[in-house]
Amino acid sequence: MCGITGWVDHGRDLRRERETVQAMTETMACRGPDDEGVWLAPHAALGHRRLAVIDIEGGRQPMVAERDGRPIAVLVYSGEVYNYRELRDELTRLGHRFRTRSDTEVVLEAYLEWGPDLATRLNGMYAFAIWDIPRQELLLVRDRMGIKPLYYFPTPDGVLFGSEPKAILANPLAEPVLDLDGLRELLAVVKTPGHGIFRGMHEVLPGSLVTVGRTGVRTHRYWRLEAREHRDDLDTTVRTVRELLEDIIARQLIADVPLCTLLSGGLDSSAVTALAARLSGERGKVRSFAVDFVGYAEHFRPDAMRDTPDAPFVHEVVRHAGTCHTDIVLSSAELMDPRARAAVLRARDLPVGTGDLDTSLYLLFAAIRRHSTVALSGESADEVFGGYRWFHDPRAVGAETFPWLALPELRRQWDWGAFLDDGLLRALDIAAYQRDEYRTALAEVPVLPGEHGVQRRMRELSHLHLTRFLQLLLDRKDRMSMAVGLEVRVPFCDHRLVEYVFNAPWSMKTFDHREKSLLRAAVADLLPRSVLERGKVPYPSIQDPGYEHRLRERAAELLAEGSFPAEPFVDVAKIRRVLGERPAGNGARAPLEWFLQFNAWLGRYRARVLF
Template sequence: MCGITGWVSFDRDLRSERETVDAMTETMSCRGPDDRGTWVQGPAALGHRRLAIIDLPGGRQPMTADRADGSPVALVYSGETYNFGELRDELASRGHRFTTASDTEAVLRGYLEWGEAVAERLNGMFAFAVWDEQRQRLVLVRDRMGIKPLYYYPTPDGVLFGSEPKAILAHPLAARKVGPDGLRELFAFVKTPGHAIWEGMHEVAPGTVVTVDRDGLHRHVYWSLRTRAHQDDPDTSIARVRELLDDIVRRQLVADVPRCTLLSGGLDSSAMTALAARQLGETGGRVRSFAVDFAGRTEHFVADELRATPDTPFVHDVARLAGTDHQDIVLDSAHLADLDVRAEVIGARDLPMGFGDMDASLYLLFKAIRQHSTVALSGESADEVFGGYQQFFDEEARKARTFPWLVRVAERFGDDGNILTPAVTDALDLGSYIQDGYRCAVQDVERLDGESDFEFRMRTICYLHLTRFVRILLDRKDRASMAVGLEVRVPFCDHRLVEYVYNTPWSLKSFDGREKSLLREATADLLPQSVYDRVKSPYPSTQDPQYAVALQQHAKDLLSRPSHPVFGLVDRTWLERAAHHDAPRITQASRSGLERTLDLALWWDMYSPTVTVS
């Protein structure tokens, strides 16, 4: 896992611009603490920061190889290709000679053999850039599900690119501007493919190749979620899911560094941890597992609509049955509310995304894990793949002609859009932006011949989660983990599993009337009964009232700076009320709004952006 960046300028020789390229590269040091490298030749410059996972001495980058005519092809690569062994064998049979044992070289030589079509042969999470000297072009490639990030910024004579916006923003040609659509994207709780929020910047969309040459910029979609008929009966479907999971976890356990699993006590992480434990146990190994908890939460837990039970008892049931080497990472409110931690989270995202204490706890969890492991397997995305969220079963959400997770988001998590001034609210018109995004998203859903209206509606809901919602969470997890140099792998995002389960009818996904029926039955032999019977519980959030007290004090400090630019967006009167509300009785909406306001203010202090509302 690594950080990549670069610059192509067809009108100049970049050998005199190495200092700028080095500055862009150094912004990625958190993603790659083990090594750095730059490669510059003529109009192209590539930078790389390495987190060494496979072939520790041999996988240095940028990596180059020569064509038959002697012209170089240079690669910077971030991610993991889990089928690199098979690729190496095939390429060797075609005459390629390898000098390292890394998956990076398999990708590089795969490009020499198949060009940009190499992307279609890769199983993994990846984002990479290739400078092809012979063809005078840059090729940017991103994995199918968008697990690994990749951004680009067109310039008058080429392009800038990077794993994160910060790499591009380090270049003097990149303006730090956020316009109306960028603000809408921040507050709408949707993820528009290709949108990067920063003006002039774009994401390489998942499953897409972007090429840049002297004729301009070109995009090619090499993968999308397609509708196919499902022929397997229930027993065969359950067996196929298990077969896929066994293969996926086995591939994703490959590493030359310490590995672990993230264990929450829910079905997803428990199944993944149990699979990993069984497979490593076959060779005498043992899985390390980690869970997040909050000081006093288990002892003083109060059930609510979303979380009926605390996680820790279920976590411990799984750890005992699977025989993992387990550790709870216990956090307190002082750390969660610490402004330095908030700044680290914002710096990791380059944006004030507004997940509050859940962002802070995820970052602190990963920071603690990094002291023991370099690679972690996560249960992320199983809810989107198998249908685990409440909105999949909520009749109002099913029928709503909008993104289904938005139907009850305000009542469950708070509506932090309420913090905006009336003028900003009117100018942004978030309702119209969301509806436009929804109409654009659903037009790509393919209907199966003979599919009932209900099954097609549920297919549409699954599609929206897999192409919009999951990308919010994947982006969050990537930034929080890579900010501390931890590689988090997501087995449930393997495209083979995603394609197979997407095309199983909803009646099969929920054949027993529960969420994630296929996953539960496919791994039932590995699960403790408590987890098998447990109802879905979201990522935990602190219930300590002292957290709200700390937020309010930070808000009061902000109010003492009346000229702060954040008040061009945030309603000062609203903030004053929220800051002085009785902390133990503060609503979720007010707490969420305080978190978002503090994020915005700190982001302004850190990045000095130019923000325009209209």
């Protein structure tokens, strides 16, 4: 896993721009603490920061391919290709010769053999750029599910690109400008594919290629979810899910560095942990880590999303699977540490406003990184198998909006009207933006001829989650993990599993009248009964009243200063009114978190906000 960046410009000699390219590359230092490299040519410059995971000595980048002693292609690459060994064997039979054991070289040679079609042959999570020297053309490629990020910023004579916006913004040609559309995207709790939020910036779409040549920028979709008839019966489907999971996790256990699993005690992470432990073949060989908070289990209070604490279930899985386990226990003081919050903001590049959820994940990953370089996660199983509670709530299923926005008990987390200026709120019209995005997303859903009723609607909801909600979570996971140089792999995002389960009928996905029936059945022999029967519980949020008290203190201190960066965008009277009310608990903290983060972001990034 690494950080990549670069600059293509057909109107200038980039060999004179080393200092700028070096600055762009240095912004990716957290993503790649082990090594760095810059490659310059007249019209292309590539930068790379490396987190060494496979072939520690041989995988240095930028990697140059030569033929007859002449360079013909240069690659900067982030991610992992899990079928690189099979591809290497195939390419060897076709006459290619390899100098390293790295998957990076396999990707480069695959491009020389198959051109842009190489993307259809890759299984993994990846974002990479290849400069084709004879063609004087840049190719940007992103994995099918959008696990690894890749941004680009077209310029009059080429493009800037990077794993994160900060790499692009380090170039004087790009400026951090947030217009109304960018603000809407920030606040809508819907991730529009391809939207870069900063004005002029784009994300490479999941499953897509971007080609940049003298004639401009072209995009091509090499993969998308398709509706196919599911012909397997229930027993065959359960068996296939298990076989796929075993193959996926076996591939993702390959690393030349210490590896672990993230364990929450829920079905998803427990399944990954148990399979990893079984496939490793030795009790205690696999390490597992869980996040917890001081006094959380002892003083736990059920809320709209969480009815049980994680710790008892985590420890039961540890005993059952035999992992070498560590709990990372965090306090309110650690979550409010200005250094940690500043690191989260820098990792995010934007004021996302998820507060303690981001900070605790960042601190968890930082603690894990002291022991492991790679972690396996249960992320995306809910989107693939239909695990969220709103999948099974008639109010959400029947709503004419994204289901995660449909329930009142969830919507109150995003009450931006509690702080934002009324004029700005009217200009934003976030509700209209969400309606437009919903209609656009719905129109993209593939369906079978004659598909209707419950099956069609649940296919729609699955597609909405996989394309508009999962991206929020994957981006968060990537930013928080790579901020500390930890590679997090997501087995449930393997496109083979996603394609297969997406097309299984909803009646099969809920055959035991519960959520994630297929996954539960597929791993029933691996887990304790308590975990198999546990309902969906999201990532934990701290309940300590002291945390909200500190948030309120910070906000009050800000108001007392009399002038602060966010002042033109908020209604100070509203904020004072909220601060005078009784604390509302963790379910209503998001607007306060966003206000504080937005103010810090304006001060740090010196961004222009246009409205």
